[in-house]
Amino acid sequence: MAEGLPTNDAAAGSGPAGAAQAGRKLREVRIYDTLREQVVPLRPLVPPRVGMFVCGLTPYKPSHIGHARSFVFFDVVARFLRYLGYRVFYLQNSTDIDDKIIRQANEEGTDTFHVSERNFQLYLRNMEALGVRSVNLYARCTDYVPEIISQVRGLVDRGFGYAVEGGDVYFEVARFPKFGALSKQRLEAVQAGSRIEVDPRKRSPEDFALWKGAKPGEPWWESPWGQGRPGWHIEDTAITVNVLGPRYDLHGGGAELKFPHHEAEIAQAESATGLSPLASIWMHAGLLNMRGEKMSKSLGNVIPLDETLRQHNPAVLRYFLLSGLYRSPLDYVGAPSLEEAGRSFETLASPYRRLRQLWQDLSHANDLARKGPGLDGAVAERARATEERMVAALAEDFQLREATRELFNWGKEVNTLLGRTEHYSGDALSVLLAPYQFADEVLGFFPLDRTSAGPPASSGAELGPMVEIVLAARQRARSRGDFAEADRLRDELTAAGVVIEDTPKGPKWRPKGS
C-alpha cells in the first residue's frame, strides 16, 4: 500500500481481522483439495490458526518464471486468509542439498553451500520484487538434518524403512497401501512406466530413498547408517512435523509434485506419526507452459526470473501470473504475453493512480478533512459490493480472474466519476480507494508502488527540473500556435521516458514506469 493512503479497516482491527480476536466466526473459505477431488471448506485444526506448507525450490540454478507462478499464487492464498482474520503460519522449505546441487558445485569447483545459498538469496530478492512477502519461515534442509535422521530412524524402527548395503535407507511402499491416492496412480501402472533403472538393492522398484549413503567427495552427515545425506522427500516431512506438527491445514506445491513427491510425503509422515491426514487440503498450482509446452532445460525454454524482472515491471509479471485459473496451465509466449498484460494492467492501475494522486495532493495540502463533494450513497454501496464480490470470488477456490474483473469494472466507475469532478473530500476518496486497497493487500497488484507498465525508469525527482523547463517551452509554443515545435518537444520528452498528458488543467507528466 502506498504510504499515506487511507488506513484499511482490516489493518485497523475493526474489520475482518478484528473478528478473529473477538472470537467471532471467520468467513468460510472453500478450496479444491486434490486428494478428495472436490472443493471443500477449509476447517482449521486450531482456528483461527492455519498451518500452511508449500514445497519450495531446489536452488541449484537461478529460479525461473514457472517458480514465480506458484509462489506468487500461494502468496495470495496466505494474504487472503490473513485478510479474513486467519492467523496463517506459512512455511516453505529450501532443498539446499541434493544431487543437482552437488553436480552444480562440482562444475563450478565450489561447495554446495555456496551454490544453494547464492541461488536462494537471488530467489528471495526476486520474490521481494514480486511482492511475495507472506512466508513466515524459509526452512533449509541442511538446518534440519538431526530431525531428518530422527524421522528416518523412526520409520526404520517401525518397519516402514529399511537400510541396505552402501548406507542407503529406503521406504517400503508396500507397507503403505494408500500410496498413490493423491495422484490417483496405481502402483502397477507406475512400475510399468518407470523411466529409472531399478536399484537391485531395493525390495521393490517403487521404494524411494529416505537417506542416501555418501559417495566419495560428496557432502555428508553422520547417521546410524554411516555417512550420508537426506533423500529428497524426507526433508519436507521432517520439517513440517517439527514446525507445524504431525497434521496441518494446507499443503501447496506445483502440480508436477503430486507424484511421487507428495505421495512420499504422505507415506512418510503418516507412517512416522500414525496420524492422518497429513494435510487437510492439498492445493496444486497449475504449471506455467512456454507456448504450450512445459518449461524445461532440455527444451531450452527456461526463462530466468531475474532477467524477466529486470526487463519488465514486476507488478505486470505478478498480474500476468495471477491472470488465469490457478489450477490450470498458464501459457507464456514470451515478451508479448507481458506486453499484453502490461496494457491490461495499465487499464487496471490508471484509475487507482489518479485516486492516489488526488489523495496525496489533499494530504500534502493538509486538507483531507475538508468538505469536498461527497459521494452518492449508491456509489459507496457499489464500492462495498465490489469488494464483497472480490472476497466472495477468492473465498470460492481463489477465482482470481473473477476478482480482477470486479476491479476492472470498478475502475470504469472511478474514471467516470473523476471525469465529472476531481474535487472529492478525503472521505469520498477513501471510499473510492477501498477496492484498490483490498486488491493491493490481498492480490498484491501494486507492489513497490509501481503502478504502470514498462521497465524501471528514472525517478521523477531527477527528471523534474528538466521536464518542467521543456514543458514550459512547449506551452509557449502551443500558445503561439507553433504546434510543430510543441510536438517536437513532446517527442523529446517521450524519448526521455516522460509521459505527457494534456488535461483541461494544463499538461501533466510522469516518468514512464512509475
Added chain:
RNA sequence: GCCGAGGUGGCAGAAUGGUUAAUGCGACGGACUGCAGAUCCGUUUCUUGGGGGUUCGAUUCCCUCCCUCGGCUCCA
C-alpha cells in the same frame, strides 16, 4: 500403456442446465483535444472441437471420436 487437464470470438481467457455466453487486449465509429494521449459512449466477433444421447431447454450432464498439453520416481 496408465493417470490427469483441456479444446469457447482476431488474440488472451471466464461462466452457467434456461433472459442479449464475462472481463481484458485489439479493431472501428463518436465525444473531448490544435494534434496525440488518457477518459467516456457506442459498434465489431464466438451458438462454445466432430458426432450421438438425456432434457421442455446443454456450452454446462452422459457416450463416442478427433486433437492438444501435463504426470508416470530431476522439476514450482
